[in-house]
Amino acid sequence: MKALLEGLVQAIGLIIGLDPDLYEIIWFSLYVSGVALSFSILVGIPLGAFLGLKQFLGRRFMMALLYTGMGFPPVVIGLFVYLMFSRSGPVGTLGWLFTPRAIIVAQTIISFPLVAGFTMAAVMGIDPNLRQQLVSLGATAWQATLATLAEARIGVVVAIIAGFGSIISEVGAVILVGGNIEGKTRTLTTAIVLETRKGNFDLAMALGVILLFITFLINLAMIRLQGREFIR
Amino acid sequence: MSADKIIYNLNNFTKVYNDRTVLKIDHLEIYAGEILAVVGPSGAGKSTLLRHLNFLEQPSEGHLTFENNNWNGSAPPLDVRRKVTTVFQRPVLLNRSVAANVAYGLSVRGKRGELAEQAIARALSQVGLEDLAKASARTLSGGEAQRVALARALVVKPDVLLMDEPTANLDPYNVKLIEQIITTVNQKHNTTVVLVTHNVFQAKRLAHRTAFLLDSRLIEVTDTLTFFNSPKDSRTAAFVRGDMIY
DSSP states (O other): OHHHHHHHHHHHHHHHTTOHHHHHHHHHHHHHHHHHHHHHHHHHHHHHHHHHHOOOTTHHHHHHHHHHHHTOOHHHHHHHHHHHHSTTSTTGGGOOTTSHHHHHHHHHHHHHHHHHHHHHHHHHTSOTHHHHHHHHTTOOHHHHHHHHHHHTHHHHHHHHHHHHHHHHTOOHHHHHHHOOOTTTTOOHHHHHHHHHHHTOHHHHHHHHHHHHHHHHHHHHHHHHHHOOTTOO | OOSSOEEEEEEEEEEEETTEEEEEEEEEEEETTOEEEEEOOTTSSHHHHHHHHTTSSOOSEEEEEETTEEOTTSOOOHHHHTTEEEEOSSOOOOSSBHHHHHHHHHHHTTOOSHHHHHHHHHHHHHTTOGGGTTSBGGGOOHHHHHHHHHHHHHTTOOSEEEEESTTTTOOHHHHHHHHHHHHHHHHHHOOEEEEEOSOHHHHHHHOSEEEEEETTEEEEEEEHHHHHHSOSSHHHHHHHHTOSOO
8 A cells, every 4th residue: 555655656756757768658658559559440440340341251250350369368469479570580671679660560469359349349239220221311332331430439439448458558568579678668568567576666656657547548538539429 | 293204114123032032023114203102011022122222232133224224233323323212111310410310411412511501401390300400319209210311311302212111100190291291292392202101091192103012023003093993903902902911
């Protein structure tokens, strides 16, 4: 309990004191997770909408793959990305290992199945007759899909929140492929691991509190996106 | 009603789902500006016919021509497809305001702004829902929802209005209102109306011609007076008398 309180006090001190190292870590965490989430949204929402709306051969197989991806241990994905980018790996010549790019790749692979899976579930929850009725009103297939996604917006935003939550709080894969290099690939989570190992529980707690606070703020902003103007 | 101009022409039309023929019409002409009622028991193929007339599905065999154009089994181009719209038996409204629902057909056509707003207001007043413009579509009763569905169809000024059991399960007030709108739209704008109904009295009240579908086949189509007073086919007569059990 003492560590918690001291952590909280120190966190406030660090934030108010505009500690440049801290801000760099926060900025870096948001940067890699933000870019990874953007890629996940770009791939995951269209994929989720496609799987949720279209009937085709192999759909169940694709869904099973996606569900597996949603529960895939991030550290295993980290290992996979590590091996891909290691010097002897298939894309080792890119030299991305222990750079922000490798973290972004790993985080994208971790979060896009969540974004796609929850989007698919949200879209499947929309009345299947809606699409036909919109097309009958003159919508193109694309316009009808956009309107269906807008109808499913509460679930789609949950998909984005889940995707973001899975990577901003992830540590195993980030340490493996990023290496936790100070000033280069250190994120809030890897910094927490490091400070805990060093016995700096106050600083670790402070970083934890900051991570929670940032996640809370971002989720608050996303809830606004759900646009529940028709609460009854 | 101009009885000469044919808007739809179905020839040797067949629709098959999984080896089961769900609709087979050797020949059917629909005239521009008429109200054609399609009656028949459930499962006769009435809704399947409407989906084809709205180009939501394509025939398995045969031809469906619209305004003398045969699209050979593919959906017609967007501008042609947008001349036709359907009011469904169970409308699915968007989780937005009533006005936003009516706006949908206009917005997909790129029509926004003052003129669109006026058209939306007119359509809402036509169905008697101007007071509910800002209400959430999810809070409406069944009759109100069906009137919103009618307004969102009318606002795009369709050449052809297809209606699939639009008044099933509605109270007499809403039935009367919707029937009046159908008649008005047909008379004022010369809109072709194809009305699917299981209610023969509704067909009698509204339609210029009536068609009878039974077991996926077109049994008879003729002017409504003849249809009810002296049908040619004994099955039509039995259906009109109410002797047909379904």
